[in-house]
Amino acid sequence: MAEKMVCCHECDELLHIPQTQKEGRLKCPRCGTVLLRQKKGMVEIMYALSIAAAILFLLTNYFPFLSFHVVGNTSHANFMTSIVYLFGEGDWLIGIAVLMTTVVVPLIRIGLMLSLFGPIYHGIIPPYTVLALKVLSHSLPWAMLDVFLVGVFVSMVKLVKMGTIVPGLSLWAFMVMVFVMAAMQVVFDPHPLWEKVDERRRQKGMA
Amino acid sequence: MRAIELGMTNCHVCNQVVKLPKHKGEGTVLCPRCGEEVHLRKPNSIQYTWALVIASIILYIPANVLPMMEVETFAGTQADTIISGVIYFLETGSYLIASVIFIASIIVPITKLIILIYLLVSVQKKSPLHKKKRKKLYVLTELIGKWSMVDVYVVAIMIALVHFGGLTEIKAGDGATYFLLVVVVTMIAAMQFDPKLIWDTEIQEKRETDAGNA
Ligand SMILES: [Zn+2]
Ligand SMILES: [Zn+2]
Numbered sequence: 001m002a003e004k005m006v007c008c009h010e011c012d013e014l015l016h017i018p019q020t021q022k023e024g025r026l027k028c029p030r031c032g033t034v035l036l037r038q039k040k041g042m043v044e045i046m047y048a049l050s051i052a053a054a055i056l057f058l059l060t061n062y063f064p065f066l067s068f069h070v071v072g073n074t075s076h077a078n079f080m081t082s083i084v085y086l087f088g089e090g091d092w093l094i095g096i097a098v099l100m101t102t103v104v105v106p107l108i109r110i111g112l113m114l115s116l117f118g119p120i121y122h123g124i125i126p127p128y129t130v131l132a133l134k135v136l137s138h139s140l141p142w143a144m145l146d147v148f149l150v151g152v153f154v155s156m157v158k159l160v161k162m163g164t165i166v167p168g169l170s171l172w173a174f175m176v177m178v179f180v181m182a183a184m185q186v187v188f189d190p191h192p193l194w195e196k197v198d199e200r201r202r203q204k205g206m207a
Numbered sequence: 208m209r210a211i212e213l214g215m216t217n218c219h220v221c222n223q224v225v226k227l228p229k230h231k232g233e234g235t236v237l238c239p240r241c242g243e244e245v246h247l248r249k250p251n252s253i254q255y256t257w258a259l260v261i262a263s264i265i266l267y268i269p270a271n272v273l274p275m276m277e278v279e280t281f282a283g284t285q286a287d288t289i290i291s292g293v294i295y296f297l298e299t300g301s302y303l304i305a306s307v308i309f310i311a312s313i314i315v316p317i318t319k320l321i322i323l324i325y326l327l328v329s330v331q332k333k334s335p336l337h338k339k340k341r342k343k344l345y346v347l348t349e350l351i352g353k354w355s356m357v358d359v360y361v362v363a364i365m366i367a368l369v370h371f372g373g374l375t376e377i378k379a380g381d382g383a384t385y386f387l388l389v390v391v392v393t394m395i396a397a398m399q400f401d402p403k404l405i406w407d408t409e410i411q412e413k414r415e416t417d418a419g420n421a
Contacts, residue, residue, distance in 0.1 A: 010345075010346075010402045010403070011402070013208075066368060082367030084364050091384065093387060094359060097356075097387050102354065130241050133221065141398070147356045151356070151357050152352075154304050158300055160276075162369070
C-alpha cells in the first residue's frame with residue numbers, strides 16, 4: 001500500500017502512514033500532539049457555519065452594540081465608534097489594533113472560509129485555495145473576538161455603576177458569532193484541502 | 208525516527224514534508240505545495256525570542272506605571288493604572304471582574320514570559336528533562352497570549368460609550384499603548400520560539416551512545 005510521510009510540527013517525529021487515511025485522529029507517538037483529525041462532513045459543517053458567521057458579522061456591525069444613559073445623556077456605540085474615537089484622540093496604535101483584531105482579521109477569515117467552502121461544497125476547488133489557506137494559517141492568532149467579548153462584559157460591569165446600560169441587538173448577534181467562530185476553529189481542518197490542492201497539481205502534471 | 212535526521216521537516220503552513228539540501232547557502236527552500244519558506248529550524252529562533260522577551264519585560268514597566276485610562280469630569284481628572292483598576296473592582300465588591308483583569312493583565316503576561324525564559328534556558332542548556340511537559344507549556348503560551356488584550360478592549364469600549372461632549376470624557380492613557388505592545392511583542396516572541404529545539408537533544412544523545420558502542 002502507498003505510504004505518505006507526516007512530520008510532527010511540535011517535536012519533529014517522522015511518521016509513515018497509509019496514503020488513504022481512515023477517519024479519526026492521529027496522535028504523535030512521541031509528544032502526543034494531534035496531527036490529523038479526519039472528520040466526516042467537515043466541508044458541509046464549515047460551509048453552514050461560515051454562512052452563519054457572515055450574517056452575524058453584518059448584524060453585529062450594523063446595529064448599535066451598547067447604549068449608555070447618564071442623566072439625560074445617551075450614547076450609542078457599535079464596533080466602529082470606539083475605533084473612530086481612538087483615531088480622533090490620536091491613539092492610532094490602539095485604534096489600529098482594535099480595528100485589526102475585531103473587524104479586519106475576523107472579516108477576512110469569515111470571507112475566506114465562505115469563499116473556500118462554498119465552491120468546495122459544490123465540488124469546485126477554487127484557484128485561490130493555496131493563498132486562502134495561507135492567509136487563514138497566518139491570521140489565526142490575530143483574530144480576538146472572544147477576548148473582546150470578555151472586554152465587553154468587564155466594561156458593562158464598570159459602567160453599570162455610572163448609568164444605565166442597554167444591550168443592543170448586535171450584542172446578542174455578537175455573542176452568537178463568537179460561539180460560531182469558536183466552533184469553526186474546532187471543526188476546521190485544512191489537511192483535506194491541501195490534499196485536494198495536491199490532487200489538482202498531479203492532474204495538471206499528467207495533462 | 209526524527210525528520211531532521213533525514214534532513215527533512217514539515218512546512219509550517221501546509222505541513223507538507225520537505226527535504227532540504229544538505230549544504231547550506233543554496234538559497235532559501237520554498238515549499239513545493241504552498242510556496243512558503245521552509246527551514247529545518249526557525250532561523251535564529253533563540254536569539255530573536257530572547258530579544259523579544261527582553262523587549263516585553265522593558266515595555267511591561269511603563270504599561271503598569273502609566274495610566275491605562277483617564278476619566279475627565281468637572282471634578283478633575285482621574286487616572287487608572289492596571290493595578291488601581293483591579294483595586295477599584297475589589298473595593299466595589301466585583302470580585303469576578305477583579306480576578307478577570309488580574310489574570311488577563313498580570314498573571315497571563317508574567318506567566319508567559321516566565322515560561323518562555325524557562326524554555327529558552329532549558330534549550331540552551333540542552334536539557335533532556337521534562338520534554339513532554341515543556342511542549343505542553345509551549346502550547347499553553349500560544350493559547351493564553353491574546354487574552355491579555357482584555358484591558359485594552361475595555362479602554363476602547365469605555366471611550367466609545369462615555370463620550371458626552373465635554374461633560375465626562377474618557378481617554379486612553381499611555382499605559383494602554385505600552386500594554387498593547389507587551390501583548391503583541393510576547394505573542395511574536397512565542398511564535399519565534401521553535402518547539403522542535405526542545406527535542407533536538409536526542410540527536411546528540413544518540414550520537415554519543417553510538418560512539419560509546421563503537
Ligand atoms: Zn510530536
Ligand atoms: Zn507548504
